[in-house]
Amino acid sequence: MFVNLIDILGTIAFAISGVMVALNKKLDLFGILIIAFVTSTGGGTLRDVLLGVRPIFWLTDTNTVYIIIATTAIAIIFRKYLKMVSKSLVLFDTIGIGFYTIAGIEKSLLVNLDPVICVAIGTISACFGGVIRDILCRRIPVIFKKEVYATACILGGVSFFALRMVAPESKWLSIVPILVVILVRIAAVRYKLTLPSLYKQKGPSF
Amino acid sequence: MFVNLIDILGTIAFAISGVMVALNKKLDLFGILIIAFVTSTGGGTLRDVLLGVRPIFWLTDTNTVYIIIATTAIAIIFRKYLKMVSKSLVLFDTIGIGFYTIAGIEKSLLVNLDPVICVAIGTISACFGGVIRDILCRRIPVIFKKEVYATACILGGVSFFALRMVAPESKWLSIVPILVVILVRIAAVRYKLTLPSLYKQKGPSF
Amino acid sequence: MFVNLIDILGTIAFAISGVMVALNKKLDLFGILIIAFVTSTGGGTLRDVLLGVRPIFWLTDTNTVYIIIATTAIAIIFRKYLKMVSKSLVLFDTIGIGFYTIAGIEKSLLVNLDPVICVAIGTISACFGGVIRDILCRRIPVIFKKEVYATACILGGVSFFALRMVAPESKWLSIVPILVVILVRIAAVRYKLTLPSLYKQKGPSF
Numbered sequence: 001m002f003v004n005l006i007d008i009l010g011t012i013a014f015a016i017s018g019v020m021v022a023l024n025k026k027l028d029l030f031g032i033l034i035i036a037f038v039t040s041t042g043g044g045t046l047r048d049v050l051l052g053v054r055p056i057f058w059l060t061d062t063n064t065v066y067i068i069i070a071t072t073a074i075a076i077i078f079r080k081y082l083k084m085v086s087k088s089l090v091l092f093d094t095i096g097i098g099f100y101t102i103a104g105i106e107k108s109l110l111v112n113l114d115p116v117i118c119v120a121i122g123t124i125s126a127c128f129g130g131v132i133r134d135i136l137c138r139r140i141p142v143i144f145k146k147e148v149y150a151t152a153c154i155l156g157g158v159s160f161f162a163l164r165m166v167a168p169e170s171k172w173l174s175i176v177p178i179l180v181v182i183l184v185r186i187a188a189v190r191y192k193l194t195l196p197s198l199y200k201q202k203g204p205s206f
Numbered sequence: 207m208f209v210n211l212i213d214i215l216g217t218i219a220f221a222i223s224g225v226m227v228a229l230n231k232k233l234d235l236f237g238i239l240i241i242a243f244v245t246s247t248g249g250g251t252l253r254d255v256l257l258g259v260r261p262i263f264w265l266t267d268t269n270t271v272y273i274i275i276a277t278t279a280i281a282i283i284f285r286k287y288l289k290m291v292s293k294s295l296v297l298f299d300t301i302g303i304g305f306y307t308i309a310g311i312e313k314s315l316l317v318n319l320d321p322v323i324c325v326a327i328g329t330i331s332a333c334f335g336g337v338i339r340d341i342l343c344r345r346i347p348v349i350f351k352k353e354v355y356a357t358a359c360i361l362g363g364v365s366f367f368a369l370r371m372v373a374p375e376s377k378w379l380s381i382v383p384i385l386v387v388i389l390v391r392i393a394a395v396r397y398k399l400t401l402p403s404l405y406k407q408k409g410p411s412f
Numbered sequence: 413m414f415v416n417l418i419d420i421l422g423t424i425a426f427a428i429s430g431v432m433v434a435l436n437k438k439l440d441l442f443g444i445l446i447i448a449f450v451t452s453t454g455g456g457t458l459r460d461v462l463l464g465v466r467p468i469f470w471l472t473d474t475n476t477v478y479i480i481i482a483t484t485a486i487a488i489i490f491r492k493y494l495k496m497v498s499k500s501l502v503l504f505d506t507i508g509i510g511f512y513t514i515a516g517i518e519k520s521l522l523v524n525l526d527p528v529i530c531v532a533i534g535t536i537s538a539c540f541g542g543v544i545r546d547i548l549c550r551r552i553p554v555i556f557k558k559e560v561y562a563t564a565c566i567l568g569g570v571s572f573f574a575l576r577m578v579a580p581e582s583k584w585l586s587i588v589p590i591l592v593v594i595l596v597r598i599a600a601v602r603y604k605l606t607l608p609s610l611y612k613q614k615g616p617s618f
Contacts, residue, residue, distance in 0.1 A: 052466040054258040234607040260464040
């Protein structure tokens with residue numbers, strides 16, 4: 001139930017981030033809906049395609065689709081207020097990538113994959129919805145900006161397997177790594193932490 | 207047989223639209239062929255991948271591949287005349303999205319999906335060949351321009367399920383919704399109809 | 413064993429080409445790793461998804477993932493020397509597309525596809541890792557530049573089926589077509605061969 005709530009929060013957060021990017025690009029109503037949909041479901045769809053899981057999660061979970069449609073409608077109506085809440089949006093988005101990372105790892109474990117592969121799948125699940133959104137909207141993909149984004153997912157994934165070695169039966173096995181993703185990302189945003197730079201001048205040259 | 211003919215027309219129309227974009231970007235011969243191929247098969251491929259349908263339709267339907275190769279060759283040879291027929295191309299393209307929308311819905315019904323999901327899959331089938339073409343050629347994806355494109359597909363899909371409630375056994379169940387897509391799109395192009403704008407200035411800001 | 417060695421060389425070459433593009437775009441460490449990973453595995457992943465082969469090759473072949481991580485680390489450490497070896501990189505990359513073309517054809521034959529489809533799958537396997545890399549990094553996709561790239565793959569694929577008609581049991585059936593891809597590509601780079609132009613002015617207009 002608690003995980004379900006996080007799942008719904010993640011879906012809503014990703015949908016809203018899609019609406020914000022699409023509004024910024026002045027798309028029309030259905031364009032906005034498509035971008036919201038792709039942002040919310042893209043990472044999980046890629047995960048299910050890679051793992052060969054059938055059906056893709058949103059094909060039979062109609063609630064996800066209704067939540068995205070409702071979120072898009074509400075976000076469009078209250079679009080003037082979206083910027084005012086953009087800080088809570090970073091929080092929602094962060095909850096979203098935290099949840100998707102661990103959900104991706106757990107789905108990968110069901111088909112008995114190596115931990116390194118599981119972390120790769122978890123990170124892809126979390127990040128590629130946003131990547132597809134940005135490519136469709138011709139923006140610089142968010143994970144390639146100088147932000148701790150994929151890094152937070154990878155660290156969360158590593159903490160999952162560390163905790164699993166120590167306490168394989170713990171009921172915290174899902175919750176703690178999600179918190180790790182969230183804390184790493186929020187600490188990075190708050191204190192402007194970045195990975196050590198390989199370059200003399202700053203910022204990506206897109 | 208009639209549906210088969212529409213299928214072939216749709217494949218040809220999409221291939222020609224791919225050739226036109228690729229010529230505009232001055233790609234070489236094989237670049238043009240690849241874009242024509244991706245435009246024609248991209249939406250249906252994504253549909254089959256999402257639905258888990260195996261094999262992907264063009265893997266065993268070699269005719270589709272030969273039709274695309276032949277269309278590309280003919281379109282390149284007569285490339286000077288393509289602009290003169292560009293109005294009939296909008297018609298072909300529209301027939302194409304009409305057919306793909308309903309074919310996507312019918313394939314989705316075979317795996318017992320919810321009507322809302324079926325319409326989503328039908329719209330994706332119809333639109334994403336063009337989206338992939340535009341991303342590969344670094345153009346603004348056509349469905350995000352101010353044109354009634356995805357909207358026509360969605361209305362066609364809704365009409366399919368409305369008709370199916372009234373007359374589930376009707377032999378018109380495939381044909382009428384295809385006509386709805388075509389008429390909506392042609393009326394929109396003819397009378398320059400767009401969705402109500404959310405923005406003060408006009409046009410997408412790509 | 414010999415084929416395995418070529419496979420590893422191809423993976424390394426593609427990973428290095430990913431690192432070079434990512435460094436050029438000034439991505440951070442994990443951005444570089446993701447691009448190296450996508451370049452190396454993208455074409456084969458698309459091949460396995462299209463063919464419905466499960467699991468996707470790198471999910472259970474953990475070595476591929478470790479090779480990519482190690483290659484990325486070494487390439488980043490010695491990044492100053494990468495430009496000096498860029499000619500051998502063209503060679504590696506060419507070995508890579510040669511191998512992937514034939515591996516794609518052989519995997520397609522296992523599911524009894526038509527030769528034309530097999531060559532299409534082989535060419536997609538070889539080329540789309542680089543296409544995805546270039547789209548994520550917002551570059552002009554390499555296969556659309558005026559270079560004999562996809563053409564080399566297609567000619568290699570045709571030579572495979574020509575040789576197979578003459579000598580279906582030959583142990584050279586894998587090796588010779590790989591050499592054809594490599595020789596065509598290297599001859600094209602060396603003598604600046606291109607396909608006949610359809611346009612008056614030169615070069616793609618991206």
